[in-house]
Amino acid sequence: MGPFEWLENTSVALWVGESLWAYPFMLSLHGIGLAILVGVFVMLDLRLLGSFKEIRVDSFLPVLKLAWVGFVVHAISGAFLFTSQASYFITSTPFLLKIAMIFVGAILAAIIQSRLRNARDATSGEWMIDGSTKIVAALSLAMWMGAIVTGRLIAYL
Amino acid sequence: MESLAQSIEGGAIYTWVTSTYWLWPLMEIIHFIGLSLLLGALIVIDLRLMGYFRGINIRATHSLLPWVFVGFAMNLVTGVLFFFGDPFRYAGHTGFQIKMGLVVLAGLNALWYYWKLHPVINTWEPDGDTPPLAKTIAFISLLTWTGVLLLGRLIPYVSTG
Numbered sequence: 001m002g003p004f005e006w007l008e009n010t011s012v013a014l015w016v017g018e019s020l021w022a023y024p025f026m027l028s029l030h031g032i033g034l035a036i037l038v039g040v041f042v043m044l045d046l047r048l049l050g051s052f053k054e055i056r057v058d059s060f061l062p063v064l065k066l067a068w069v070g071f072v073v074h075a076i077s078g079a080f081l082f083t084s085q086a087s088y089f090i091t092s093t094p095f096l097l098k099i100a101m102i103f104v105g106a107i108l109a110a111i112i113q114s115r116l117r118n119a120r121d122a123t124s125g126e127w128m129i130d131g132s133t134k135i136v137a138a139l140s141l142a143m144w145m146g147a148i149v150t151g152r153l154i155a156y157l
Numbered sequence: 158m159e160s161l162a163q164s165i166e167g168g169a170i171y172t173w174v175t176s177t178y179w180l181w182p183l184m185e186i187i188h189f190i191g192l193s194l195l196l197g198a199l200i201v202i203d204l205r206l207m208g209y210f211r212g213i214n215i216r217a218t219h220s221l222l223p224w225v226f227v228g229f230a231m232n233l234v235t236g237v238l239f240f241f242g243d244p245f246r247y248a249g250h251t252g253f254q255i256k257m258g259l260v261v262l263a264g265l266n267a268l269w270y271y272w273k274l275h276p277v278i279n280t281w282e283p284d285g286d287t288p289p290l291a292k293t294i295a296f297i298s299l300l301t302w303t304g305v306l307l308l309g310r311l312i313p314y315v316s317t318g
Contacts, residue, residue: 024314031310032303034189039197046224054217062210063201145190152185 004086013083023084029077036070038144041109045144048112048129048137057116057129064113071106094157098150105143108136158254162244174242181242184235191235192309195228196302206274206287206295214283219275252315256308263301270294 007013016022044060044067046052082089089095112133119128165171174180198221205213240247247253274291281287287295 024311027310027314028307031306035193035196035306036200038193039195039200041197042193043197043201043221043224051224052217052220054220055213059210059212059214060201062212063204066200066204144193148189148193149186152182152189156182 002087004090007083007086010083012080013086016080017084023081026077026080029073030081033070033072033074033077034148037067037074038070038148040064040067040070041105042141042144044109044112045137045141048134049141058119061113061116064109067109089154092154092157094150094153098147098154101143101147101150105140105147108140108143112136112140158248159245162248165241165244168241170238170241171244174238180238184238187231188235188239191228191231192306193228194224195232196306198222198224198228199298199302203295203299206291208287208292211284211286215281215285215287216279216283219278247312250312250315252308252312256305256312259301259304259308263298263305266294266297266301270298 008017016026040063044064047055047057047060115133115136119133201210201213202218202221202225204210205215205218274294
């Protein structure tokens with residue numbers, strides 16, 4: 001018995017798979033987490049790429065804390081969902097791509113966040129967005145969209 | 158609802174959706190991207206209207222609204238196609254009916270925002286607290302859309318009737 005078959009037979013995995021409400025409950029948390037995580041980071045990406053310039057880019061910084069809360073909710077509920085069909089998910093190409101894209105997306109989000117914190121121009125007080133930050137924002141947007149695409153395809157491929 | 162479902166079944170759109178095997182996953186993808194845009198923009202707008210994140214200029218929050226409409230349009234089009242592709246399943250589904258009720262409620266709440274808040278928002282302090290009416294409307298907005306998201310997510314897991 002491999003590690004993923006073992007995981008599927010732990011009491012947690014059986015609870016997620018067999019309890020009447022555990023799976024839908026985890027799926028609900030997973031959906032809310034997705035909306036907060038992807039929704040907020042995508043708004044930041046769109047701002048960095050030039051949309052709704054009336055809103056100062058640094059005013060997004062406090063909202064990003066909320067996005068990370070969404071990330072944690074999404075990841076924990078995702079881990080519970082994973083246990084119930086671990087040996088299936090681990091061989092699913094769309095699933096593995098989705099995990100990779102969320103991982104890269106989170107790293108890019110952290111890079112953008114740290115750049116924003118340090119972006120204030122010392123003399124003018126203006127917030128500078130350079131070309132390379134826009135490229136990171138475009139990549140970040142691509143990762144979140146890709147994670148949704150591959151996530152939806154798990155059930156089909 | 159049943160007669161509506163009856164008239165859809167056998168029609169051109171029904172035939173197209175049910176016979177095009179890649180269309181359903183594509184619609185799901187668009188529906189999820191739409192929900193992320195809709196909720197992402199609304200989270201920022203509504204939490205600011207509730208008085209949080211005061212660094213965000215309250216008078217500029219309306220500039221996020223186009224993304225709410227883009228997200229809603231994506232979900233309306235794909236949602237109608239879902240309904241056309243499986244009319245009997247949705248028409249008789251209590252979860253779906255409540256979800257549509259909440260969408261209507263959210264729409265009325267948006268009209269309330271447009272009627273009562275939109276005309277006066279430019280008189281508010283850019284980084285100040287917000288009136289109770291703004292907090293109420295924003296809270297209803299977040300509550301109804303969260304409900305829409307949850308019911309939508311659970312439709313495949315709750316049997317019809």
